[in-house]
Amino acid sequence: KQEVTQIPAALSVPEGENLVLNCSFTDSAIYNLQWFRQDPGKGLTSLLLIQSSQREQTSGRLNASLDKSSGRSTLYIAASQPGDSATYLCAVYGSGGSNYKLTFGKGTLLTVNP
């Protein structure tokens, strides 16, 4: 059974700091990996999707990398802002191109202090 772990569970940083969120998974036979953001009381918003043939994806101040062989992904946030405060969730797709189910980590609660 696939298990996804996110470290740290919570992180508090001052505004402007660069930070890294970590995600690890036990079964390296995943297809794709996706990072989401969740604001309190809201649904999930997709941030970055790393497909099976890719090693990283970038969107603005966000960069996500994927190393399947070691079972790890990182989400790098540059020049953090108070508006980045949210819970960040890592999720992996099962193996095989037709498997669209996600297994989620428990998330990292990020607080960026002004």
Place this chain on the structure above:
Amino acid sequence: DAEITQSPRHKITETGRQVTLACHQTWNHNNMFWYRQDLGHGLRLIHYSYGVQDTNKGEVSDGYSVSRSNTEDLPLTLESAASSQTSVYFCASSETGTYGYTFGSGTRLTVV
């Protein structure tokens, strides 16, 4: 604009009652999913569907059922609500071949 909507946003029900949570998407996505989110457990898959008349059990399907009679809707039914089913429920959809997920805003269900 295309969207995915869940209703109701909040519901309180009594133990033993049947409850149905609605999910409606206008993305014309083939794939639809129900997840529950609980403190300490994260999001867990309840049921999913890859098309009309197709339904499958997820990780925590006991006590829940779904049906898919059209592309747009995947209602989630709690046959006999239990306090352990107090949770926040999220519906999501995705298109075959693209892998991007769209989530609804969630339904907070309290079983008393």
